[in-house]
Amino acid sequence: xxxxxxxxxxxxxxxxxxxxxxxxxxxxxxxxxxxxxxxxxxxxxxxxxxxxxxxxxxxxxxxxx
Numbered sequence: 001x002x003x004x005x006x007x008x009x010x011x012x013x014x015x016x017x018x019x020x021x022x023x024x025x026x027x028x029x030x031x032x033x034x035x036x037x038x039x040x041x042x043x044x045x046x047x048x049x050x051x052x053x054x055x056x057x058x059x060x061x062x063x064x065x
Contacts, residue, residue, distance in 0.1 A: 020028065
């Protein structure tokens with residue numbers, strides 16, 4: 001028994017383009033997914049700079065040494 005796509009196939013116009021192999025299709029699909037990820041997720045925020053030694057937090061009014 002033919003499925004719905006096979007029954008409709010003769011009604012469609014034939015393309016001059018050769019059909020993709022399964023491997024070509026998977027590769028193309030993976031490239032498309034990677035492109036969507038690149039466009040969907042923003043780049044991670046830049047890392048915060050590491051403070052230089054001796055420039056830590058100082059409480060106001062703290063005794064100086």
